[in-house]
Amino acid sequence: MNNTDYKALSVAECADILKSSAKEGKKALIIGHRNPDGDAAGSVLALKRLYEALGGSADCACCDKIPDYLSFLPDSDHLITEIKEEYGLYVAVDVASPQQLGELEYLKDKISITIDHHASYTPFSDNLRDPSASAAGELIYMIYSVFICCKLTKEDADIARLLYAAISADSGSFRYSNTSPKTHMIAADLMKTINSDKEGMSTSYISMLLHDQKSMKEIRAMGMCIEFLETCECGRIAYVIIEKAEAEKLGLSDEDFGSAIDIPRKIKGTEIAFTVKETGKTGENGLNIYKISARSNTEANVSEICAAFGGGGHPKAAGASVQAKSAKEAAEILCSEFKKALRS
Numbered sequence: 001m002n003n004t005d006y007k008a009l010s011v012a013e014c015a016d017i018l019k020s021s022a023k024e025g026k027k028a029l030i031i032g033h034r035n036p037d038g039d040a041a042g043s044v045l046a047l048k049r050l051y052e053a054l055g056g057s058a059d060c061a062c063c064d065k066i067p068d069y070l071s072f073l074p075d076s077d078h079l080i081t082e083i084k085e086e087y088g089l090y091v092a093v094d095v096a097s098p099q100q101l102g103e104l105e106y107l108k109d110k111i112s113i114t115i116d117h118h119a120s121y122t123p124f125s126d127n128l129r130d131p132s133a134s135a136a137g138e139l140i141y142m143i144y145s146v147f148i149c150c151k152l153t154k155e156d157a158d159i160a161r162l163l164y165a166a167i168s169a170d171s172g173s174f175r176y177s178n179t180s181p182k183t184h185m186i187a188a189d190l191m192k193t194i195n196s197d198k199e200g201m202s203t204s205y206i207s208m209l210l211h212d213q214k215s216m217k218e219i220r221a222m223g224m225c226i227e228f229l230e231t232c233e234c235g236r237i238a239y240v241i242i243e244k245a246e247a248e249k250l251g252l253s254d255e256d257f258g259s260a261i262d263i264p265r266k267i268k269g270t271e272i273a274f275t276v277k278e279t280g281k282t283g284e285n286g287l288n289i290y291k292i293s294a295r296s297n298t299e300a301n302v303s304e305i306c307a308a309f310g311g312g313g314h315p316k317a318a319g320a321s322v323q324a325k326s327a328k329e330a331a332e333i334l335c336s337e338f339k340k341a342l343r344s
């Protein structure tokens with residue numbers, strides 16, 4: 001199929017497909033992107049609950065397991081990593097391209113709906129898409145509202161918690177530029193539902209768990225990043241090289257470096273920040289593969305540059321893989337590319 005053969009769905013059309021599939025007894029598989037973050041995990045778990053509220057049954061999956069810091073999410077233990085059965089409906093959520101499904105990419109032709117908010121989204125199924133949404137959670141909220149309006153489901157504090165966490169995670173606790181008046185209105189509505197349920201977690205507790213607490217290992221990883229900070233372009237670009245051997249010396253694994261990008265990003269005067277992480281893998285050409293994470297503090301668009309390396313994301317937060325002889329060489333290549341995005 002060509003890209004043009006895929007249909008752009010409205011919220012109502014997407015809600016209709018979910019409703020009739022549930023009614024027909026189709027079991028759904030809802031898939032999020034690899035290395036699930038708060039938005040991917042919160043959105044797929046919320047959609048699973050919604051589908052179940054319609055009378056359907058659903059599983060949700062990501063190729064990687066849910067990170068520890070998200071284990072507080074209601075139903076966080078329901079996320080599966082291996083697919084063992086056939087489903088009647090496949091939905092991808094917060095997935096901008098089939099590659100983002102990681103090891104579940106083989107399912108891409110089965111996916112009949114994608115719900116996504118990435119600017120870099122390229123259609124690979126019919127899709128409900130809104131790049132102005134701060135999180136996929138905003139789109140799931142719109143579907144949730146349709147079902148409440150049609151009296152197909154009631155307000156549910158745990159669905160609200162999952163969606164609030166999804167939106168709070170991707171909007172950096174409502175601080176990033178993707179936060180719109182609509183984001184706040186949705187959050188206000190979810191907050192009302194969440195905080196009226198005195199039994200479960202409050203919104204302030206969710207925010208604290210998402211944004212204010214780190215494990216001891218994550219703090220140690222941040223310490224390592226401070227030690228290896230580098231800048232170029234007179235401090236307008238700041239970066240950190242994360243070497244495998246150095247991380248192993250401190251007993252740190254990949255997931256401990258989730259906040260690494262915040263170290264160069266927080267230095268006053270930084271316009272673009274990035275991290276270069278050694279993967280220990282080599283490409284077909286014998287070069288080492290490095291994982292890149294990039295952030296922009298200004299109007300500089302880092303997703304365009306990451307896309308040139310086969311990656312993608314949002315204008316202000318993107319990632320890619322780069323091949324080079326050494327991490328230092330990878331950082332030099334990136335400095336000269338990101339330099340082009342800076343305003344003179």
Ligand SMILES: [Mn+2]
Binds near residue numbers: 136
């Ligand atoms: Mn997202």
